[in-house]
Amino acid sequence: MASEEASGGSRRSRREPEGRVPRQDKYSVLLPTYNERENLPLIVWLLVRSFSESGINYEIIIIDDGSPDGTRDVAEQLERIYGSDTILLRPREKKLGLGTAYIHGMKHATGNYIIIMDADLSHHPKFIPEFIRKQKEGNFDIVSGTRYKGNGGVYGWDLKRKIISRGANFITQILLRPGASDLTGSFRLYRKEVLQKLIENCVSKGYVFQMEMIVRARQLNYTIGEVPISFVDRVYGESKLGGNEIVSFLKGLLTLFATT
């Protein structure tokens, strides 16, 4: 724990407010959930294990949007098992947007870094210590998990899905030149104040929202580091990527192209 303090404190960015020097870095994981009764205990178990094994100071904030399948009940059981210092339940009444879920979660976050990820086991917590290491290495404002570089990759996608994914990413890179290889990914580590600033500035929804965060981050001159991750898609078989999603992606992309 002491080593984290030494390396984090001396290279703390100028964005820290005067007079408040955190003793130690703390990482708040925001988990927005909707109908994740099956997966929530598993993702929490994996998170607890990854953090405990690395001796990292953390908390997990579960933001459930009134799931009808009993996710909240499972979340309460997890809070009893792991303690309310580790698991914070901050639910909402009904399904609202992802951006507002992050804002809601951040209000209750006591960490100075925020980790966002999917709760459906497509993102594996084992990468979080790597994100943290990368962040310290380059003093980055954001560390983004990428499926497209290094030994990053995906499991469970057929040829059609891969073509759409790579094609969309290619167009995005040409049009936006974002300086990050995976724009639609949602497995990221942010400095808390950076995430707050970005959410204030973003207007889109869905995965265009994730893209816009990176684009705005570049505009605001935040630094972005990347870590290859593996994305295990167990949902793709049930929810094919429909024409609607592709159309709304293109609309979002063109909007960003024309306005940033």
Next chain:
Amino acid sequence: MTKLAQWLWGLALLGCTWAALATGALGLELPPSCREVLWPLPAYLLVAAGCYALGTVGYRVDTFHDCEDAARELQSQIREARADLARRGLRF
């Protein structure tokens, strides 16, 4: 300047340069062989760009890493997690 504006400026610049050279508007006496190449140049570049795009996307799809190990590891960790959580009193 937005990305769209950058593209428009870039295309306008290249377009004007090409038009000026190809139509001899600047009064430059280019050899006929040069002019022969210059006229269809935009079309050639478009086709070349298309080929580059297809080639790049094709290559990237082909080398898209399939994380078999990650999936297997996840499966076994799920089993471990369920057992451990059941021990700790979680009712699924």
